Amino acid sequence: MSNTRFWLVVPAAGIGQRMKADRPKQYLRLQNRYLLDITLTRLLAAAEFDGRIVSLHGEDHWWPHTDSASDDRIRTIQGGAQRSDSVMAALRALDSRAASDDWVLVHDVARPCLHPDDLKRLRKELQGHPVGGLLACPMADTLKRMGPGQTVVETVERDGIWRALTPQMFRYGVLRDALAKAEHAGLVITDEASAVEHCGFRPRLVEGRADNIKVTVPEDLALAEFILGRIDSGNGITGDP
Numbered sequence: 001m002s003n004t005r006f007w008l009v010v011p012a013a014g015i016g017q018r019m020k021a022d023r024p025k026q027y028l029r030l031q032n033r034y035l036l037d038i039t040l041t042r043l044l045a046a047a048e049f050d051g052r053i054v055s056l057h058g059e060d061h062w063w064p065h066t067d068s069a070s071d072d073r074i075r076t077i078q079g080g081a082q083r084s085d086s087v088m089a090a091l092r093a094l095d096s097r098a099a100s101d102d103w104v105l106v107h108d109v110a111r112p113c114l115h116p117d118d119l120k121r122l123r124k125e126l127q128g129h130p131v132g133g134l135l136a137c138p139m140a141d142t143l144k145r146m147g148p149g150q151t152v153v154e155t156v157e158r159d160g161i162w163r164a165l166t167p168q169m170f171r172y173g174v175l176r177d178a179l180a181k182a183e184h185a186g187l188v189i190t191d192e193a194s195a196v197e198h199c200g201f202r203p204r205l206v207e208g209r210a211d212n213i214k215v216t217v218p219e220d221l222a223l224a225e226f227i228l229g230r231i232d233s234g235n236g237i238t239g240d241p
């Protein structure tokens with residue numbers, strides 16, 4: 001990874017509807033800080049980046065009140081209607097600086113509990129990889145497909161099913177082309193890997209910790225606070241997934 005540069009993209013332009021809060025979830029308070037500040041502080045402490053871009057909603061008025069706003073290593077840009085638009089906007093902002101072979105690490109702002117060991121493992125396992133990959137977890141629960149009237153129509157075979165997490169890490173050129181193609185084809189893309197898969201590539205799965213949760217519903221906040229407390233005290237759960 002010596003000559004290739006390493007860029008950070010954090011999509012933070014969501015409105016967090018499922019949280020049913022008075023503000024986007026990235027601005028909810030956790031450990032007396034904004035969730036967004038926790039995620040960004042942990043990322044920036046875990047690795048050195050050549051550039052850091054955060055995509056914000058066009059009507060975001062919270063950002064100036066965060067600690068991150070005064071970190072001049074971070075550049076903000078306006079995101080888009082979908083998560084993939086927000087990532088694409090960040091990639092466009094890197095256009096004049098990033099080379100095709102550079103790495104881009106994309107991490108949801110809503111995942112504050114990333115363990116630094118997971119980021120290290122992702123980078124290590126992708127070293128020299130031509131495309132990239134993602135942190136993911138083998139599925140533990142039995143999966144059901146819902147039919148009419150909220151009834152079960154099928155139990156889905158869970159063997160070989162993994163949950164996609166972030167960070168996801170791809171070569172800049174691969175990811176940019178993949179997202180542009182997906183946009184052109186009108187595909188709904190919920191993570192970087194799926195866009196890359198649509199181009200015929202096979203991103204690598206790197207097993208990550210199950211406690212790298214995405215804060216989505218109100219009860220996730222207390223859980224995230226608990227997980228962060230455990231990670232930061234070096235208590236219990238080890239660095240291994």
Ligand code: C5P
Pocket residue numbers: 010011012013014015016026055079080081082083084086087107108109110214215216
């Ligand atoms: O809503 P969800 O939790 O799936 O969003 C995942 C991530 O994508 C969050 O970090 C959110 O802020 C971001 N996002 C975005 N632009 C959008 C929608 C979501 O940057 N239009």
